Amino acid sequence: MYKSYLKKIVSSSIVASVVLLGTTCNASSDDAKKVAKSSNSVGPAKAEVSDSVKRTYANGKKVIDGGVTYPIVNGKTGAYATNEKAHKAAVKFGKPATANEIKAWDIDVMPDGTGLPEGSGSVEDGEELYEEKCVSCHGDFGAGSGSYPKLTAGNAYEMQKTLTNQRVNGNDEGPKRTFGSYWPNASTLWWYIKTGMPHPAPMSLTDNEVYAISAYILNINEMEIDGELVEDEYVLNREKFLKIKMPNKDGFIPKIDGPKGPDNVRAFYDDVSNYGNGTRCMKNCFDGEAKVQKIKLAISDFTPPLSNEKSLPAAPKGAKTEHPGKAGYEKHCAICHGTDSMGAPVLGNKAAWTKVLKQGKDTVYSNAIHGKNGMPPKGGTSLADDKIKEIIDYMIEEAK
Numbered sequence: 001m002y003k004s005y006l007k008k009i010v011s012s013s014i015v016a017s018v019v020l021l022g023t024t025c026n027a028s029s030d031d032a033k034k035v036a037k038s039s040n041s042v043g044p045a046k047a048e049v050s051d052s053v054k055r056t057y058a059n060g061k062k063v064i065d066g067g068v069t070y071p072i073v074n075g076k077t078g079a080y081a082t083n084e085k086a087h088k089a090a091v092k093f094g095k096p097a098t099a100n101e102i103k104a105w106d107i108d109v110m111p112d113g114t115g116l117p118e119g120s121g122s123v124e125d126g127e128e129l130y131e132e133k134c135v136s137c138h139g140d141f142g143a144g145s146g147s148y149p150k151l152t153a154g155n156a157y158e159m160q161k162t163l164t165n166q167r168v169n170g171n172d173e174g175p176k177r178t179f180g181s182y183w184p185n186a187s188t189l190w191w192y193i194k195t196g197m198p199h200p201a202p203m204s205l206t207d208n209e210v211y212a213i214s215a216y217i218l219n220i221n222e223m224e225i226d227g228e229l230v231e232d233e234y235v236l237n238r239e240k241f242l243k244i245k246m247p248n249k250d251g252f253i254p255k256i257d258g259p260k261g262p263d264n265v266r267a268f269y270d271d272v273s274n275y276g277n278g279t280r281c282m283k284n285c286f287d288g289e290a291k292v293q294k295i296k297l298a299i300s301d302f303t304p305p306l307s308n309e310k311s312l313p314a315a316p317k318g319a320k321t322e323h324p325g326k327a328g329y330e331k332h333c334a335i336c337h338g339t340d341s342m343g344a345p346v347l348g349n350k351a352a353w354t355k356v357l358k359q360g361k362d363t364v365y366s367n368a369i370h371g372k373n374g375m376p377p378k379g380g381t382s383l384a385d386d387k388i389k390e391i392i393d394y395m396i397e398e399a400k
């Protein structure tokens with residue numbers, strides 16, 4: 001659910017997601033557009049590094065990701081750190097996208113109607129298509145089935161009231177995260193269906209079919225367009241689609257769309273009445289009940305920054321530790337003692353080693369150190385006697 005929610009947020013607002021994901025993405029796509037506008041050249045061109053990127057990486061002080069400022073310590077901000085020491089010259093962005101590449105990726109529909117084609121479709125046709133292509137996963141009348149998302153939770157305007165609790169409670173009183181009650185833009189529905197559904201055959205629907213199915217989804221959410229209820233005989237087209245006002249269009253605060261996005265975020269968090277218990281507090285802030293719900297996987301610590309060096313996890317308690325002679329055996333002795341083709345007592349062969357040990361351990365040590373028939377002195381190594389004994393102890397251990 002969380003994943004689909006995220007995807008929805010991301011797809012519902014490209015601009016917003018870019019700001020959320022960080023200044024780097026923002027800047028690089030700006031770059032791409034800038035370059036694409038100024039030339040149609042294919043192949044590597046000198047990447048312009050925009051001012052915002054320079055600001056982020058050159059002063060070494062701060063990175064702004066959405067509304068949060070992270071400290072940079074040793075050139076790192078966190079798990080996805082850019083290590084400035086390792087990349088002294090500059091951050092490399094690869095080759096700028098060409099105009100055609102951008103065109104191929106640019107298939108979304110924007111809330112202002114950019115990218116939305118002409119076309120039309122009726123609720124009736126939409127219902128038929130839905131029954132044929134969508135009902136198996138999304139259930140009768142969009143009620144959802146199993147873990148497949150609901151496409152409606154009932155009357156969108158009624159459900160929208162649950163959003164008042166949005167930032168305070170994640171319990172049953174929380175928002176119903178369905179298209180009708182939650183999504184801020186209808187445009188997302190159109191291109192989500194067009195490009196992603198039906199799940200097993202994306203891009204298979206015609207524009208008119210997408211209008212018809214969208215009309216049906218508006219219908220089962222009991223929504224209105226321009227004051228008119230989307231009833232069974234309603235026919236949706238581009239012009240009407242652009243008049244859809246989503247019940248939750250103002251529910252996402254702070255507004256992070258547009259160039260003023262980061263300022264909105266700052267202003268939002270500067271105003272303590274927007275969250276928490278409404279008063280600024282630096283000490284013992286939650287005497288009573290904490291009113292803000294914490295994100296379970298919230299990042300809590302950047303200092304000291306995560307290291308690039310990875311060490312093996314400590315062996316669990318009680319785990320069998322490796323015999324100190326094992327490594328030496330593998331390096332110097334396994335070649336002959338791994339099989340019986342040389343006539344050497346094979347590692348782990350109980351019978352062979354019982355026979356060897358009948359001579360007494362000291363003799364065995366001595367034979368191995370000084371050599372015996374096919375056994376070269378010290379196995380052909382120049383290891384210290386103690387090391388050889390350690391390895392023999394390992395071999396004896398393995399035959400127990």
Ligand code: HEC
Pocket residue numbers: 003004005007008130133134135136137138148149150151177178179189192193197198199200213
């Ligand atoms: C084989 C199963 C399957 C079929 C058939 C299918 N979908 Fe989906 N649909 C999914 C899954 C799974 C998701 C969630 C995807 C995700 O979040 O990654 C989804 C998500 C959606 C969403 C977004 C819901 C939300 O709130 O996040 C819409 C809208 C949607 N589908 C519409 C349709 C339409 C319209 C059809 C028929 C043309 C259709 N789907 C057919 C599996 C299916």
Ligand code: HEC
Pocket residue numbers: 329332333334335336337342343344345356359363364365367368372373374375376378379380381388391392
């Ligand atoms: C070139 C092959 C070869 C290598 C390398 C080798 N061995 Fe051997 N080893 C033998 C053979 C063959 C025997 C059997 C000798 C016999 O009893 O005739 C043997 C016998 C032994 C025995 C039994 C001696 C006894 O008293 O019967 C020990 C202990 C032993 N090796 C330890 C080692 C150790 C420790 C190493 C590595 C440091 C090693 N070997 C490397 C071939 C090898």
